[in-house]
Amino acid sequence: MKNILKYLLLxxxxxxxxxxDNEDQDQLVITPSGSGEITAPATGAKYILNPEExxxxxxxxxxxxxxxxxxxxxxxxxVQFAAAGTDFAEPYLAGSTTNLxxxxxxxxxxxxxxxxxxxxxxxxxxxxxxxxxVGSNAxxxxxxxxxxxxxxxxxxxxxxxxxPGNHQGWDPASAxxxxxxxxxxxxxxxxxxxxxxxxxxxxxxxxxFFWGNTDWGDDGTFTGNLVADDxxxxxxxxxxxxxxxxxxxxxxYTTKAMSWGIIGGSIPNTGxxxxxxxxxxxxxxxxxxxxxxxxxxxxxxxxxxxNNDWAGNLGDNDADGSLETxxxxxxxxxxxxxTVTLDLSNPREYTYSLVKN
Numbered sequence: 001m002k003n004i005l006k007y008l009l010l011x012x013x014x015x016x017x018x019x020x021d022n023e024d025q026d027q028l029v030i031t032p033s034g035s036g037e038i039t040a041p042a043t044g045a046k047y048i049l050n051p052e053e054x055x056x057x058x059x060x061x062x063x064x065x066x067x068x069x070x071x072x073x074x075x076x077x078x079v080q081f082a083a084a085g086t087d088f089a090e091p092y093l094a095g096s097t098t099n100l101x102x103x104x105x106x107x108x109x110x111x112x113x114x115x116x117x118x119x120x121x122x123x124x125x126x127x128x129x130x131x132x133x134v135g136s137n138a139x140x141x142x143x144x145x146x147x148x149x150x151x152x153x154x155x156x157x158x159x160x161x162x163x164p165g166n167h168q169g170w171d172p173a174s175a176x177x178x179x180x181x182x183x184x185x186x187x188x189x190x191x192x193x194x195x196x197x198x199x200x201x202x203x204x205x206x207x208x209f210f211w212g213n214t215d216w217g218d219d220g221t222f223t224g225n226l227v228a229d230d231x232x233x234x235x236x237x238x239x240x241x242x243x244x245x246x247x248x249x250x251x252x253y254t255t256k257a258m259s260w261g262i263i264g265g266s267i268p269n270t271g272x273x274x275x276x277x278x279x280x281x282x283x284x285x286x287x288x289x290x291x292x293x294x295x296x297x298x299x300x301x302x303x304x305x306x307n308n309d310w311a312g313n314l315g316d317n318d319a320d321g322s323l324e325t326x327x328x329x330x331x332x333x334x335x336x337x338x339t340v341t342l343d344l345s346n347p348r349e350y351t352y353s354l355v356k357n
Contacts, residue, residue, distance in 0.1 A: 165198025
């Protein structure tokens with residue numbers, strides 16, 4: 001009798017385990033039956049992003065319904081952005097969450113839109129979709145219906161025009177550029193190595209420089225007047241390094257031949273009395289010089305000067321390699337032989353390096 005009871009209890013135990021296993025298996029059966037559909041914003045909503053507004057302010061919030069997988073389980077949501085017409089061939093991963101909403105700041109949303117393929121300062125269509133998955137391996141993917149919003153993003157890069165010409169093979173895409181002082185400004189300036197004839201070319205809506213864009217040349221009098229129609233090529237009669245300005249509103253341009261040198265108390269023998277000329281390399285578009293420096297206890301450092309003149313001299317206010325007009329003296333860390341490189345190729349954002357040999 002005892003044996004019968006033992007077998008009976010053992011059988012009940014196995015039945016119980018089997019029932020629990022089946023129950024667990026039923027709980028693990030996931031049946032995708034509804035994606036998380038976007039509830040806001042509505043298709044067609046417009047957003048004009050303002051570069052003057054505080055960049056950490058919220059700019060865009062996306063909300064959606066919970067996806068349905070047939071059982072209670074944690075769901076992961078991925079938000080993708082893409083420029084309209086690209087069919088999400090190379091989507092931008094805009095964010096991920098287990099919540100039913102995401103918010104982007106002005107800086108975040110603007111960067112995402114530009115990265116996704118929208119052009120700065122141009123109204124463009126941004127397609128958005130939400131992908132839901134479950135589990136650590138992101139299985140059972142469901143994709144929402146796509147919505148389209150209209151966005152005008154911006155760029156913090158300064159407006160630029162290109163200067164193609166004989167000095168670089170008349171290729172606007174690879175030409176040196178001039179930069180304006182700020183958004184909406186047309187007072188372009190920069191440094192260019194010129195060798196004969198050249199023109200000024202505006203960017204297209206995508207920021208690219210190509211023939212067929214608006215371009216300007218001289219009006220034929222060679223007195224600094226720009227025209228966009230019936231123009232002739234501008235001309236630098238002497239090959240060299242120039243400071244070039246062009247204003248596409250006032251239609252005026254100027255060129256000034258420039259030579260750069262360094263001057264300072266850390267330079268033996270000459271000190272602050274006279275410049276030592278730097279050498280320009282058109283291939284690297286930089287000026288360089290190699291010489292001995294000392295680090296005196298006072299009145300040390302050095303600065304860059306154009307044309308042996310204090311007007312327009314460059315120094316470094318923050319010791320960060322970025323140059324400012326009339327900036328602070330550039331300090332030399334210790335005595336030794338150094339190579340100094342001056343880079344004026346990025347208009348209005350000039351830099352230098354000081355490397356001990």
